[in-house]
Amino acid sequence: xxxxxxxEEKLAYGMLSPMLAFVLLFIxxxxxxxxxxxxxxxxxxxxxxxxxxxxxxxxxLSKRExxxxxxxxxxxxLVSVGLETxxxxxxxxILNERMKGRGILRAIVLIPWAVPTIISARTWELMYNxxxxxxxxxxxxxxxxxxxxxxxxxxxxxxxVFADVWKTTPFMTLLLLAGLxxxxxxxxxxxxxxGANMFQRFRHVTLPLLRPVLIVAVTLRTIDALRVFDVIxxxxxxxxxxxxxxxxxxxxxxxxxxxxxxxxxxxIITFLTVLSFTVVYLKVGRFQEGLK
Numbered sequence: 473x474x475x476x477x478x479x480e481e482k483l484a485y486g487m488l489s490p491m492l493a494f495v496l497l498f499i500x501x502x503x504x505x506x507x508x509x510x511x512x513x514x515x516x517x518x519x520x521x522x523x524x525x526x527x528x529x530x531x532x533l534s535k536r537e538x539x540x541x542x543x544x545x546x547x548x549x550l551v552s553v554g555l556e557t558x559x560x561x562x563x564x565x566i567l568n569e570r571m572k573g574r575g576i577l578r579a580i581v582l583i584p585w586a587v588p589t590i591i592s593a594r595t596w597e598l599m600y601n602x603x604x605x606x607x608x609x610x611x612x613x614x615x616x617x618x619x620x621x622x623x624x625x626x627x628x629x630x631x632x633v634f635a636d637v638w639k640t641t642p643f644m645t646l647l648l649l650a651g652l653x654x655x656x657x658x659x660x661x662x663x664x665x666x667g668a669n670m671f672q673r674f675r676h677v678t679l680p681l682l683r684p685v686l687i688v689a690v691t692l693r694t695i696d697a698l699r700v701f702d703v704i705x706x707x708x709x710x711x712x713x714x715x716x717x718x719x720x721x722x723x724x725x726x727x728x729x730x731x732x733x734x735x736x737x738x739x740i741i742t743f744l745t746v747l748s749f750t751v752v753y754l755k756v757g758r759f760q761e762g763l764k
Contacts, residue, residue, distance in 0.1 A: 503743060510736035528737040538738065540714060541722045542745070548629070548718065549697035549749075552636045557690055559637065560644025565678075567645070568652045578649075585642035593706035596635040597622075600707070625715030628708050632716050636703050640696070644689050651685030652678070691753040698746045719745070 510529070513522045532538050567578055584592065599606040600621040608618040622628045655678065663673045679686075701720035704710060710717035710725070719742040726735035 503740075506736045506739050506743075509732055510740050511733075513733050524733065528733045529741070532734060532737045532741065537714060537717070537722065538719075538741075541717045541719050544629070544714075544716060545698055545700070545718045545720075545742075545745070548633060548636075548700060548716075549694055552633045552640075553690060553693045553697050555633070555637045556641045556644045556693060557686070559641045560648050560689070561686075563641070563645040564648035564652055565674075567649055581645055582642045584639050585646070587639070589639060589702045590706060592639050593635055593703045596631070596638070596703075597707050600631055622708055623712055625712060628712055628715050632704055632707055635707060636697070636700065639703070640693065644693060647685060647689040647692075648682065651682045651689075654685075655681045687753060687756070691750055694749050694753065695746050698749060699742065 511523060511525055513524045513528070563581055567574060567581065587595075602608060602618055602620050602623070605621070607621060611617065611619060619627065621631050659677055659681070660673060663677050668676065699720055700718050701724065704716050704718055704721050705724070708716045710721045719738055723735045723738040723742065726732075726738065
């Protein structure tokens with residue numbers, strides 16, 4: 473038995489080796505390199521590459537802008553992923569029903585996901601424009617005045633959230649739709665025979681069986697949302713007054729200043745934040761599986 477299993481293990485490791493090599497080359501080594509840079513003072517207008525240990529981390533953690541950026545990043549992730557999950561589940565339930573034109577509707581729903589983020593963010597920027605944007609044109613057409621969508625902290629924050637929700641809700645829809653289609657049809661038939669109504673079937677059949685896919689989808693989207701950069705870079709640049717300054721945007725600003733040590737420290741903290749959320753989601757998923 474042991475001898476028969478050994479070749480299978482070698483085959484498994486052999487098939488995993490390309491993925492492991494990819495992870496090593498493009499994830500582990502860059503992270504370790506960024507961590508090494510974060511332990512040095514590296515400012516372009518200061519000569520030398522001085523080892524400073526954890527001074528950059530202490531410097532970052534003592535700055536109010538870092539904690540505010542962390543708050544903005546987490547708030548953005550919770551709000552955007554929450555909205556995307558609700559909308560994605562709603563769209564997935566609709567597209568899972570048998571109806572005419574379902575294939576066309578599925579293709580239409582996926583269009584925002586196919587549009588590059590920079591292009592979609594630029595489109596939203598034009599719609600938010602104070603002078604000639606679509607939203608202010610609609611408000612003026614019904615007798616209301618212009619709104620400076622990107623000019624106040626609260627409206628700018630939700631402007632970024634809505635642009636991100638429009639772009640990435642199709643991703644949630646696609647994953648959840650795949651999970652819905654994997655649920656056996658006879659499970660619903662048994663529930664109907666037992667007298668369960670539509671809400672009861674959704675609560676006691678759909679959600680429990682969809683939970684593993686739901687956890688994976690939320691985890692993937694949270695990882696992406698915590699690293700948000702491009703949509704903020706195009707729409708607000710982190711403004712106004714840092715109201716939309718994410719951790720990735722803050723690190724980018726330090727890199728632009730030539731302070732690679734502090735920028736790398738913020739990048740490592742962002743990585744640890746993403747890793748922490750991922751571990752929590754996976755722990756919650758395993759705990760819920762253990763309750764079954």
